[in-house]
Amino acid sequence: MSGARLELDRESAGVGLVTLVLALVELLRQLMERQALRRLELGDLTPEQIEEVGATLLALEQRMTELRDHFGLTPEDLNLDLGPLGPLLGD
Amino acid sequence: MTGEPALWVYAVTPTGSALPSGCGVDGEALRRVAHAGLAAVVSAAGWAGRPGVLEQELRDPKRLETVARAHHEVVEACFRSGPTVPFRLGTLYRSDEGVRDLLAQRREELATALTMVAGRVEWGVQAYAVTSHDPSTATDEPNDTAPPGTAYLLRRRSQRMARERAERSAWEAASQVDAALTAVAVAARSQSSVGAAWRRDTVGTQVLNMSYLVEEAAGDQFRTIVGQLARRYPGLALRVTGPWPAYSFVEFKGGGEG
Amino acid sequence: MTPAIADPVGHHPVQRVPLVDLLDRVLGKGVVVSGDLSICIADVELVRLSLRLLLSSIRADVPGVFSGPAAQPVLEPAAAPARLPEGSR
Numbered sequence: 001m002s003g004a005r006l007e008l009d010r011e012s013a014g015v016g017l018v019t020l021v022l023a024l025v026e027l028l029r030q031l032m033e034r035q036a037l038r039r040l041e042l043g044d045l046t047p048e049q050i051e052e053v054g055a056t057l058l059a060l061e062q063r064m065t066e067l068r069d070h071f072g073l074t075p076e077d078l079n080l081d082l083g084p085l086g087p088l089l090g091d
Numbered sequence: 092m093t094g095e096p097a098l099w100v101y102a103v104t105p106t107g108s109a110l111p112s113g114c115g116v117d118g119e120a121l122r123r124v125a126h127a128g129l130a131a132v133v134s135a136a137g138w139a140g141r142p143g144v145l146e147q148e149l150r151d152p153k154r155l156e157t158v159a160r161a162h163h164e165v166v167e168a169c170f171r172s173g174p175t176v177p178f179r180l181g182t183l184y185r186s187d188e189g190v191r192d193l194l195a196q197r198r199e200e201l202a203t204a205l206t207m208v209a210g211r212v213e214w215g216v217q218a219y220a221v222t223s224h225d226p227s228t229a230t231d232e233p234n235d236t237a238p239p240g241t242a243y244l245l246r247r248r249s250q251r252m253a254r255e256r257a258e259r260s261a262w263e264a265a266s267q268v269d270a271a272l273t274a275v276a277v278a279a280r281s282q283s284s285v286g287a288a289w290r291r292d293t294v295g296t297q298v299l300n301m302s303y304l305v306e307e308a309a310g311d312q313f314r315t316i317v318g319q320l321a322r323r324y325p326g327l328a329l330r331v332t333g334p335w336p337a338y339s340f341v342e343f344k345g346g347g348e349g
Numbered sequence: 350m351t352p353a354i355a356d357p358v359g360h361h362p363v364q365r366v367p368l369v370d371l372l373d374r375v376l377g378k379g380v381v382v383s384g385d386l387s388i389c390i391a392d393v394e395l396v397r398l399s400l401r402l403l404l405s406s407i408r409a410d411v412p413g414v415f416s417g418p419a420a421q422p423v424l425e426p427a428a429a430p431a432r433l434p435e436g437s438r
Contacts, residue, residue: 332370
């Protein structure tokens with residue numbers, strides 16, 4: 001695993017900028033994926049559209065994995081804790 | 092003591108109860124203000140006398156922890172020596188007279204509350220839906236024939252559906268747990284999760300956060316039942332805390348300017 | 350996964366009480382009885398606290414993406430982390 005590891009500790013290092021950016025990208029990715037699944041359920045996409053959306057989301061997921069690995073972050077590292085609002089990306 | 096005079100109220104007990112040894116928030120001495128058979132345990136809290144100071148100070152997590160633990164230590168000490176109506180953080184009065192007014196005006200409710208909590212303790216029970224973090228749990232729909240993007244979406248869909256099914260059954264299990272525990276408790280209350288900001292150790296979605304008022308002598312039986320429920324519902328992780336003073340079973344209607 | 354039950358805490362030194370559960374109980378929906386100095390510790394205050402902690406904890410020494418030369422590295426290894434005090438878990 002390449003790249004320096006970000007230590008997440010709110011007492012000193014805090015949440016780094018990269019982590020914040022990737023957390024937000026991941027949030028968007030999950031929202032888009034959820035929306036795509038909803039459209040899939042509704043059945044109003046053509047097979048070609050399904051494939052295009054799916055391929056894009058697949059590529060996005062792979063890219064996120066690469067970025068996380070590069071910066072030494074786990075999926076849990078991106079699940080920022082918003083206190084009473086719960087974790088950013090859900091449980 | 093700085094600021095306007097203020098008294099921090101910890102709990103109300105019958106006048107016969109012993110005053111706890113030890114001290115209160117910020118090491119202030121404890122004393123009692125008594126009226127008509129009831130006694131409020133108080134200490135000086137001049138720092139909180141000006142409006143807004145308490146809220147301001149409690150925004151600091153370390154200060155909040157210090158104050159909360161000091162408050163609880165007094166409540167616990169009262170609770171060990173007899174029936175105790177615990178107060179939550181931040182009940183402040185300007186003077187002994189104000190406290191006596193409280194005891195006089197709320198006499199009925201306080202006496203009833205003391206009867207309700209005498210010989211009983213509060214147990215906190217939480218249940219979490221045990222979630223698997225392994226994303227590749229989907230087993231159906233071999234996707235050899237589907238193009239990769241479509242296969243990905245189908246895989247995601249079945250994972251999502253499996254997660255939702257698991258969560259639904261966790262909620263159902265939680266309500267079974269609640270029903271079983273309520274049956275052996277004097278009372279049950281849904282527990283507010285204001286401490287969620289500091290919660291770090293969850294194993295999954297919280298599907299139950301309850302407090303149960305239980306006869307003090309029935310503590311072992313209660314814990315045994317929780318153990319049995321944990322075995323019956325392997326999809327839940329159960330967590331028990333207590334015994335607590337009956338914080339959650341004391342409620343007063345219409346608190347206002349005293 | 351075997352379900353876990355925490356050992357009940359029992360009558361113990363107060364420092365061992367789990368802070369999270371204590372706060373659930375002593376904060377609640379504000380005061381049970383309002384004293385004549387009425388205060389209300391609402392959930393809103395805690396939300397603000399958490400959001401502020403999140404925002405203010407973005408490291409000040411990390412250069413912003415809109416400032417400085419593009420080649421400036423955004424990532425720096427952190428100092429040895431201090432663990433949160435045990436009582437606050």
